[in-house]
Amino acid sequence: MQKSYINILTLCRIFFGLLFLYFTLIDFNIYFLLLIFILTTFSDYFDGKIAIKYKLNTNEGAKLDVICDFIFIILSTFAVIMRNIIPFWFLFIIIFKLVEFFSISSRNDLYYEKFGHIVALMFYVYPIVALLIHSEMINTFLAIFITVCAVISSISRIRNVIK
Numbered sequence: 813m814q815k816s817y818i819n820i821l822t823l824c825r826i827f828f829g830l831l832f833l834y835f836t837l838i839d840f841n842i843y844f845l846l847l848i849f850i851l852t853t854f855s856d857y858f859d860g861k862i863a864i865k866y867k868l869n870t871n872e873g874a875k876l877d878v879i880c881d882f883i884f885i886i887l888s889t890f891a892v893i894m895r896n897i898i899p900f901w902f903l904f905i906i907i908f909k910l911v912e913f914f915s916i917s918s919r920n921d922l923y924y925e926k927f928g929h930i931v932a933l934m935f936y937v938y939p940i941v942a943l944l945i946h947s948e949m950i951n952t953f954l955a956i957f958i959t960v961c962a963v964i965s966s967i968s969r970i971r972n973v974i975k
Contacts, residue, residue, distance in 0.1 A: 815868045821859040822873070825880040828852040829887030832939070836891035842943060849940045852884055856936075874922050881932065882910045888939040897942045902955045905962055906935055912966050916973050925972065928965045934958045 828848050835844045859877060863869040885906055892898045909931065917923040938958060942951045 815863075815870070815873065818859050818863045818868055818873065819876060821855055821862070822877050822880050824855045825852055825884040826887075828855065829884040832884070832888045833891040836888075836943070837894055845940060845943060849888075853936075856881060871922070878913065878922065881936070882906070885932075885935045885939075889935070892939040892942050895943075897946060897948075897951055898939065899952060899955050902938075902959070905959050909935070909962050909966070912969070916969050923969065923973065925965070925969055927961070927968055931958065931962050931965045934961060 828851055831848050832845060832852075835841050835848065856877075860869070863873055886903065889898060889903055889906060893900050893903060913922075913928070935958065938954060942954070945951060
């Protein structure tokens with residue numbers, strides 16, 4: 813298996829993010845959005861598994877994976893924000909976490925921590941959950957909860973890097 817196939821699978825998340833944007837803003841269809849979310853999840857899961865299985869995992873591939881994850885997260889969150897379901901300020905939290913992640917990671921090695929993975933998963937799932945719940949009070953609560961988790965994750969990462 814070639815590394816380029818894995819990278820194509822990773823880059824699919826950008827395409828899925830654009831589809832999510834389209835089916836949220838232009839041609840709203842919750843079933844297509846669920847399908848896009850499932851395909852995105854499979855893409856994220858299998859690109860790493862395949863790379864490890866065939867010993868094709870590289871630092872560049874890991875960086876591409878994180879960037880494509882965040883592009884999908886930003887596009888899907890932006891789409892749901894434009895439908896006035898997620899508060900606008902939440903997009904800044906996502907961008908802050910992306911900048912913080914790459915700032916703390918070194919050039920040659922990405923720095924992961926367990927709680928950060930959980931926060932990233934919350935970022936991933938929040939737009940589709942917000943569309944399904946469609947309750948302003950619950951979605952605002954979720955935005956605040958995820959933000960608090962993101963801040964705790966950032967403090968933990970910074971503290972571990974300083975040590």
